[in-house]
Every structure is written in C-alpha cells, then in structure tokens.
Amino acid sequence: MSLNLFLQNVANGLSLGSLYALIAIGYTMVYGILRLINFAHGEIFMLAPYFLYFGVLIFHLPWWASIIVAIALTATTGMLSERIAYKPLRDAPRISVLISAIGVSFFLQNLAIVVFSGIPKSVHRPEFFTRLYQFGEIRIQSTLFASIIVSSIFLTLLLYVVYRTKTGLAMRAISTDIETSRLMAVDVNRAVSITFIIGSALAAVGGILWGLRFPQLFPTMGMIPGLKAFIAAVVGGIGNIPGAMLGGLILGMTEILFVAFLPAVSGYRDAFVFLILILILLFKPDGILGKKVQEKV
Amino acid sequence: MKKQNEKILTILALIVLGILVYLAENNLDAYKLRILNLGAIYVTLAVSLNLIYGFTGQFSLGHAGFMAIGAYVTSLLVLPPYYKEMIYILEPLAWPFTVIHAPFIVALFLSGLFAAIAAFIIGLPVLRLKGDYLGIATLGFAEIIRIIANNIPRVTNGALGIKGIPEFTNLWWTVGVAIVTIYIIKGLIESSYGRALMAIRENEIAAEVIGVNLTYHKVMSFTISAFFAGVAGGLFACLLTTIDPKAFMFVMTFNILIVVVMGGLGSITGTVLAAFLFNFFLEYLRPIEAGFNIGPIKIPQVPGMRMVTFSALLLVVILYKQKGLLGGFEFSWKGFFQFINKLFKNKRSSEGSAM
Numbered sequence: 001m002s003l004n005l006f007l008q009n010v011a012n013g014l015s016l017g018s019l020y021a022l023i024a025i026g027y028t029m030v031y032g033i034l035r036l037i038n039f040a041h042g043e044i045f046m047l048a049p050y051f052l053y054f055g056v057l058i059f060h061l062p063w064w065a066s067i068i069v070a071i072a073l074t075a076t077t078g079m080l081s082e083r084i085a086y087k088p089l090r091d092a093p094r095i096s097v098l099i100s101a102i103g104v105s106f107f108l109q110n111l112a113i114v115v116f117s118g119i120p121k122s123v124h125r126p127e128f129f130t131r132l133y134q135f136g137e138i139r140i141q142s143t144l145f146a147s148i149i150v151s152s153i154f155l156t157l158l159l160y161v162v163y164r165t166k167t168g169l170a171m172r173a174i175s176t177d178i179e180t181s182r183l184m185a186v187d188v189n190r191a192v193s194i195t196f197i198i199g200s201a202l203a204a205v206g207g208i209l210w211g212l213r214f215p216q217l218f219p220t221m222g223m224i225p226g227l228k229a230f231i232a233a234v235v236g237g238i239g240n241i242p243g244a245m246l247g248g249l250i251l252g253m254t255e256i257l258f259v260a261f262l263p264a265v266s267g268y269r270d271a272f273v274f275l276i277l278i279l280i281l282l283f284k285p286d287g288i289l290g291k292k293v294q295e296k297v
Numbered sequence: 298m299k300k301q302n303e304k305i306l307t308i309l310a311l312i313v314l315g316i317l318v319y320l321a322e323n324n325l326d327a328y329k330l331r332i333l334n335l336g337a338i339y340v341t342l343a344v345s346l347n348l349i350y351g352f353t354g355q356f357s358l359g360h361a362g363f364m365a366i367g368a369y370v371t372s373l374l375v376l377p378p379y380y381k382e383m384i385y386i387l388e389p390l391a392w393p394f395t396v397i398h399a400p401f402i403v404a405l406f407l408s409g410l411f412a413a414i415a416a417f418i419i420g421l422p423v424l425r426l427k428g429d430y431l432g433i434a435t436l437g438f439a440e441i442i443r444i445i446a447n448n449i450p451r452v453t454n455g456a457l458g459i460k461g462i463p464e465f466t467n468l469w470w471t472v473g474v475a476i477v478t479i480y481i482i483k484g485l486i487e488s489s490y491g492r493a494l495m496a497i498r499e500n501e502i503a504a505e506v507i508g509v510n511l512t513y514h515k516v517m518s519f520t521i522s523a524f525f526a527g528v529a530g531g532l533f534a535c536l537l538t539t540i541d542p543k544a545f546m547f548v549m550t551f552n553i554l555i556v557v558v559m560g561g562l563g564s565i566t567g568t569v570l571a572a573f574l575f576n577f578f579l580e581y582l583r584p585i586e587a588g589f590n591i592g593p594i595k596i597p598q599v600p601g602m603r604m605v606t607f608s609a610l611l612l613v614v615i616l617y618k619q620k621g622l623l624g625g626f627e628f629s630w631k632g633f634f635q636f637i638n639k640l641f642k643n644k645r646s647s648e649g650s651a652m
Contacts (some may be wrong), residue, residue, distance in 0.1 A: 037429060039551075085612055092619040099558045100615050102551050106608035113601030227440075227547070234433055271444040274437035281434050282422055 004137035009260040010253070015144040015213070017252025018151035022206030023229035024236070024244035025158060026078075026199030032175040032239035033195055035094060039101045040081055041203060042226020043108035046219065048074040048204035049211025050116050053123055063126060071204040077108075078200025079193050087189065112219035123215040147209040154205055155245055158198065162241060167194055175239060224270075231277045237290025246288060303630045311476070318468045330468065332580050334536050337471035338529050339572035341478045343556040344565055345525035348482050350554075351563040352491065353518040354498030355424060356432035358550050359416075362439025363523040365446055365545035366415055367408035367530025372459045372540060373397070373452070374404035384460060391451040401465040405474075405531045412527025413520045415442070420519040424512065427501075436547055447542040458541025459534075466536040474532060478525045479565055485521070494518055559614065561621030566628040571621070582606050 023045055030038045051073045055066030085104045089097045131142045162168035170191040173181040182188055210225065211217060228251060236247025255273060259266045280287065321333060342360060349357045373381070373394050381390055389395075399407070423434045446453045453459070485491055493514050496504035505511055534540045556575050560567030586603040614622070 031429075035429075037433075085616070088616050089619060093562075095558055095562065096615055096619045099555055100612060102555065103608050103612040103615060107605060107612065110601045110604035110608060114599055114605055118600065223548075231433070231437070234430070238429075265448075267448040268444060271441045271448075274441050274444075277437050278423065278434050281426055281430055285426060285430055 021248025042222035046222030048207030074204035237287025243289035359435035364530035367527030371531030416523030567623030
C-alpha cells in the first residue's frame with residue numbers, strides 16, 4: 001500500500017470515527033447517569049437527516065436554518081422520549097427501562113416508516129458539501145473536513161459544559177450517586193433532561209454529517225451505526241466522555257483500515273469490530289479509559 | 298394436595314392440550330396455525346432465555362445467534378441433496394453438506410447440539426463478564442455468527458438464504474418441544490442445580506462463598522439455554538420454509554427479551570402467556586394498517602401503522618406493569634385449587650349475606 005493511499009484511508013477513518021464519537025457521547029452520558037443502554041439513540045440519530053431533508057425540500061428553508069431546526073427537533077424528541085418512557089420508570093427494575101428503550105426504538109423507527117415512508121430517499125447535497133480538495137495525491141471531500149472540524153468543536157463544547165459548569169457538576173454528581181445527589185438538592189430530572197438534550201443534539205449533528213456523507217436515508221439507517229457507536233462507548237469505557245471519543249475514533253479507524261488492508265475478507269468487517277469489542281471486554285472489562293469499580297460486598 | 302394427585306392432574310391437562318392441538322390442526326386455517334406455531338416457538342425461546350437471564354441472572358443477548366445456528370443446521374439436514382444442488386447458485390455447496398440428509402427429529406436434536414457447542418465455546422470466556430458487559434459481548438457473538446453466515450455462501454448460500462425448506466413444523470412439534478423445554482427447565486430449576494443458579498442470580502460472591510462453582514453453573518445454564526434456542530431455530534426454519542441471515546439480527550433477541558420481561562422475570566407461566574400474547578397482538582393489529590372506517594371517518598391504508606401501535610402498546614404495558622404481566626407468579630395446582638375454593642367461598646358468603 002502506498003503512503004498516499006494509507007493517508008487517504010487514515011483521513012477516511014478519522015472522519016468516520018468522529019461521527020461514531022458524536023453518537024457514542026449520547027450513549028455514554030445516558031449510561032453514566034441512568035445506567036441505561038439507550039437503544040433508541042440510533043433512531044434519534046436517524047431522525048436528524050430526515051428533518052434536514054424535509055426542511056429543505058418541503059419547507060424550502062435555507063440549509064443553515066434547516067440544520068438548526070433539525071438539531072432542535074431531534075434534541076426535543078430525545079428529551080421527550082426520556083420524559084415519557086424512562087422517567088416514570090426511574091425506580092423500576094433496570095430491565096424494565098431497557099425494554100422501554102427498545103419500545104421507543106421500535107416506535108420511532110416505525111413512526112419514521114409511517115411519516116417518511118420506507119422507500120429510501122437520496123439527499124441532494126449542495127455543491128459546498130461535495131467539493132473535493134486535492135492534497136498531492138490525496139483527495140478529500142469537504143464533508144470529511146466538516147465532520148472532523150464540527151465534531152471537534154462540539155466535543156470541546158461538551159467537555160466545557162460537563163467539567164466547567166454547574167449543570168455539568170450536577171450530571172457528574174448524579175452519575176456517581178443518584179440518591180445522594182437528590183439529598184444534596186440536585187434537580188435530578190432537570191439534569192437528566194439536559195443530558196438527553198445534549199446527547200440527542202450531538203447525535204443529530206452526527207446524523208446530519210452522516211446523511212451528507214452517505215446520502216441515502218431510510219428508517220432503519222440508525223440501527224447499525226447506533227450499535228457501533230454503543231460499542232465505541234464500551235470500548236472507550238462506558239460512562240466516560242473522553243473514552244467515548246477515543247472509542248469512536250478507534251472504531252472508525254479500525255473499520256476503514258481493516259477493509260483497506262484485507263480487502264479479500266471485507267465482508268467480515270463488522271465481525272472484526274465485534275471481536276475487538278469482546279477482546280477488550282475480556283482483558284479490560286471497563287474499557288480503555290474506564291475506571292475500575294471495586295465491587296462492594 | 299398429594300404429589301400423586303398432582304401428577305394425575307398434570308397428565309389430564311396434557312391430554313386436554315393434546316385434544317386441543319388435534320382440533321386446531323384439523324379445523325384452523327394455515328394463517329391461524331402459523332400464529333399459534335410461532336407462539337409455541339416463542340415459548341421455547343423465551344423459557345430458555347428465562348433460564349439464563351431470569352433464573353441465573355446472566356444478561357445474555359445471544360439468542361438470535363443460537364437460533365441461526367439451529368435454523369441452518371436443520372435446513373441443511375432436512376433438504377434433499379438434489380434440491381440443495383439446485384438452490385446454491387452463488388457458489389456450489391461444500392462437500393459434507395451435499396450428501397448429508399437426516400429426518401426432522403435428528404436434525405432438530407443436532408441443531409440444539411451445535412448451538413450448545415457454540416454456547417459452550419463462547420460461554421467459557423465470556424461468562425466471566427457481568428451485567429450489561431455480558432449482554433453486549435453475547436450480542437456481539439450473535440452478530441458475528443450472523444455475519445459468518447452471510448460470508449460463507451458455500452454452506453449457507455450467503456445473503457440469498459435458503460428457500461424451499463420442507464414445512465415439517467406443525468403444532469404437534471412446536472407445542473411438544475415447548476412442553477419438553479418447560480418440563481426440563483422446570484425440573485432443572487427445582488433441583489439443587491436450580492438452587493445454585495438462583496444463588497448466583499441473587500449474589501455471586503455469596504454463592505461462591507457457600508461453595509457454588511460459578512463457572513460450571515453459569516456455563517451449564519448458558520449451554521442448556523442455547524440448546525433449546527437451537528432447537529427452536531430449527532422449528533422456525535421449517536415453519537417459515539425460508540431463512541436468510543437478516544432474519545437473525547439482534548432485533549430477534551430483543552423480541553424474545555420483550556416476551557421474557559413482559560411475562561415477568563423468572564416466571565414460566567408468565568413467559569408462556571406473554572409469548573402467545575406477543576404473537577397474537579403482532580398479527581391481529583394488521584387491520585389497523587390495512588385502513589378501516591370509524592363511522593363516517595375513513596382511515597386510509599398506512600404501511601407501518603401496525604408496528605407503531607404495537608410498540609406504543611408495549612410502552613404502555615411496561616410503564617404500567619413494571620414487573621411484567623404476572624410478576625413472579627407461577628402456576629401450581631395447589632394455588633389453582635385455593636383460587637377455586639376462594640371463588641366459591643366468596644359466592645357462598647355473599648349469598649349468605651343476601652339472605
């Protein structure tokens with residue numbers, strides 16, 4: 001493999017990885033706070049590019065306005081799903097909440113079939129997003145830059161919110177001990193809602209970038225990226241935000257490089273991703289950046 | 298109530314069930330029979346998942362993978378060799394599969410056996426993990442099994458799947474397998490093994506301290522659970538007559554998990570009830586999708602409406618019945634007669650007060 005081709009693949013891996021990172025944040029934040037695998041997150045991710053598509057196509061919004069509306073609508077959906085389906089179950093067995101999340105996932109996916117129809121839609125991208133840049137032998141599409149730059153900005157913002165603001169402090173307190181936080185007058189419901197808004201908004205950004213990169217929309221498009229982003233969160237250490245970013249990048253890189261180096265077995269790409277997940281779980285069960293939690297007797 | 302009498306009652310109940318199955322097989326149309334068959338297959342799947350999750354407390358999301366193994370093993374065994382040569386268009390079938398041929402019952406048993414072997418190999422390292430980590434690792438293995446099935450066209454016909462599998466499955470098979478599954482798993486739970494499994498569920502460290510061999514019991518529970526999932530996969534293949542890797546995505550496992558939780562964790566009675574309700578609702582919501590009239594208002598045909606209603610229903614049930622339909626309730630003859638007695642006593646006392 002020539003150096004140029006390798007660099008091209010690294011660039012692709014980085015951009016795919018940054019998308020995974022954006023989605024993985026939502027999983028890891030929700031898991032950190034509620035100990036819930038939010039299986040509906042992939043569907044939240046799927047909604048955003050649809051909102052964008054319809055905003056531009058039906059309501060004739062300019063691109064920038066449509067993107068803002070899409071992110072806002074997706075974040076609202078995420079928050080509402082928590083209010084309706086998870087909040088009443090806060091003291092229920094954890095498995096009930098998980099089933100509720102699966103229910104929300106089925107619901108959103110099929111609602112998308114009803115409202116947006118099951119026929120795949122191709123997104124017409126403005127010229128700005130398909131422009132190619134040439135660096136020596138490497139060609140890079142502008143969406144690739146966009147995904148890397150946009151995700152870096154949002155991830156920095158997120159780190160600021162979580163580690164430098166009062167809301168972030170509340171979130172971290174809840175993830176350590178929800179009961180004690182309540183006793184310390186932390187508004188748990190508000191913090192959880194904000195967590196869902198942030199997670200869903202980041203997933204929306206990821207979804208929009210995804211839709212511009214792979215311009216075909218269908219109601220089940222969130223399932224596999226959602227699952228992979230969750231794996232990224234586990235690989236990085238679930239509940240850990242920098243871990244989710246690292247896990248996303250590792251996963252995106254691995255996928256692209258696996259296909260690049262072993263094109264003969266490219267069909268096994270996803271199997272390889274799962275194998276890495278299992279190996280990491282076996283040898284470092286708390287993920288790369290996760291902290292070891294001592295079990296109390 | 299004596300043990301002896303309970304046995305007689307159970308046998309009587311089985312005879313009644315046999316008569317019902319006979320009547321159903323002879324009187325119901327193919328569509329209704331398929332729903333009942335699916336219900337019974339889901340009973341097998343959910344009861345076996347309940348063994349590893351509900352009773353042993355190990356969060357396993359690998360059932361779809363074990364089903365896939367069972368479905369492919371059965372299909373490859375029951376299809377006649379000349380037919381197999383015909384349908385493998387992408388690449389010819391690999392050697393041993395071109396000649397092997399076995400009756401349905403042998404195929405089902407081997408399905409279970411292969412699924413169990415896979416579970417043993419997977420379970421040995423993975424069952425050290427706990428909680429959600431175990432769930433996601435087993436889900437990963439199930440997906441790996443599916444991806445492998447997608448990538449070995451010489452055995453599985455790849456993404457095209459296998460078509461024209463003989464329709465051997467009928468209510469005798471599905472209900473029979475479900476009863477055998479319940480019988481064996483109930484027997485296991487009520488034995489000393491079952492006590493060990495439940496001890497692991499309640500507190501792993503405490504169980505280990507009192508001398509329960511964790512690895513041995515977890516792997517055993519996982520393997521047995523996978524065995525029945527494999528058998529159910531075989532029944533599934535011979536009911537639908539066509540299988541492909543997409544049928545065994547993780548959504549399949551979610552369906553089974555929904556049945557287990559809806560029925561109430563650790564309750565076999567609830568699981569059976571939920572398995573049938575799940576399939577009934579899934580099918581009888583079809584009219585919603587086809588369009589209908591409410592008085593003068595005409596609701597047009599909307600594809601996808603059935604699943605929207607179904608998932609909304611699912612959410613309502615889980616929000617209002619957080620511990621499943623039956624909680625931890627389990628059917629027993631003793632409880633049954635106490636219930637009947639109570640009913641009559643209430644009647645008598647109310648009659649008494651009326652006079």
